[in-house]
Amino acid sequence: METRSPQERIIWLLGLIVVIFYALFPVLWIISLSLKTPATVTVKPDEGFWGTLVPSDATFKNYEALFKDGLDGPFLKPLINSIGIALIATLIAIVLASFAAYAIARLEFPGKTLVLGGALAIAMFPPISTVGPLFDMWRSLGLYDTWPGLIIPYLSFSLPLAIYTLVAFFREIPWDLEQAAQVDGATPFQAFRKVIVPLATPGMFTAAILVFIFAWNDFLFAISLTSSDASRTVPAALAFFTGDSQFTQPFANIAAAAVIVTIPIIVFVLIFQRRIVAGLTSGAVKG
């Protein structure tokens, strides 16, 4: 690494602070809003910039209100739907993508490029173009407003990302080790379980995080293919939150719900940032 002048270091440090501020400031803002009481959530003429930003009387009431009525409340059922649908979609997507990625990384067969190219085309596919037909199909198949009705589009639309990530990871695995273990007396199953599985797990984990984030984030399918809390996920439920009266938007409650659905993402990012970056860029670097 080259040496730098103190000036350069200061500019660099400033840039660093600006970037961190850029990324975190809106998050702090929504947390602040979620802690405000009904009395302070709306702006008072004299409170000024900082008065608006920092809650003067922080409270967890908005969070309690979300869970107050349990499954009949506005938030708990959508939260369970979100978690369940995202987890099941992730699990199935990773199993299907692992099969395909293993075949593409290790086996010789015609049509391999077609599968990769097709996956790429689907990554570019506009979801809105499938919403109408899926709406119609799901209604006649009884999948409208059910968990599988959302799980199917989520897992299918996240397969390209999962396949690309996994192919990149699987290509890096030294598969010869498997044979080496067998030469050393391991059975094929032992060789697979003790040698290959530990090497493949990080890649599958990375792909799983990306798929989960995708399913967790979706809004278009969630509002188009559901009609009730039977399967409505949090992003869709948020759009239909109502306040005490029909005409007030429940700002603080939406903010509290927003904070809750952001927590798992922040936890993932803090723990797995290296893997997420590796996964996100695996397909694009070679491009």
Next chain:
Amino acid sequence: MEAASVPARAGEENEPKKRPLSERARSERRLGWLLCAPAVLAMLLVTAYPIIYAFVLSLQRLDLRFPDEREFVGLSNYVDVLTSSLWWTDVANTLGVTLVSVTIEFVLGMAIALLMHRAIFGRGVVRTSVLIPYGIVTVVAAFTWQFAFQPDTGFVNQLPFVADDMNWFGDRFSAFFVIILAEVWKTTPFIALLLLAGLTTIDDGLYEAAKVDGANAVQRFFRITLPLMKPAILVALLFRTLDAFRVFDSIFVMTRGSVDTESVSILGYNQLIARLNLGLGSAVSVLIFLAVLMIAILFVKGFGTSVPGKDQR
């Protein structure tokens, strides 16, 4: 010599076994297809089949509120869409949002990528913090910015030089300002990470050599960094452009398309789900699909974006 003769002998031995070998190749081929089949079927089920179905629907008059009036009407839905001023307003809005946000994201993303690349310490901190906007649910990000700009809850109107009662969502251009801000905030990190990956593939020696030859920082950036990063840049731009063209969540949350801020995806949703007009809505869907196809072809042919994975075995 020894080494060379061994495979030769092995080959001789294998000669009579050619059939079993091709048998093995054939079973490998079968296994490959078998393993790919579930994923391929799942992907086709929600894309290829629906788009064909959407095309079929788009040729019919089909309003679910009046299902008895269903009939084949040829291309008349397309004529209706393409002659309506709403469609063209929405196309202009969508292209405007796409162009402005992708441009800002690219410049900002490049700056963040360069910053991260030159980091001695703190790279992890920056990377973690930029991943947070990427991971945040788009609807949540949209609400966050909406509340920040809303006159009765937000801090923005409390800033100096901003009128206290400025209604950001009451006017087309100020509403787009907030919508684009939310889009840019959330997706710049993604671009920055893709560009950073491209940056790390550039050999540092090139910069040293250019320095020795007297090139300044600006020249080094335009003559070395940009040309060598072209593949990474084009892939990042292609994906972001297609993604921005589908803009839906932010607009739905902030304005629902009022004050002329509707995007083509919102139009499709309104026709299909809100008005249950599957015929007209499907025509919109097919047109959006064709627009996305055109953008992709433009990138691949026009800019020579190499498709990721094309060079892979």
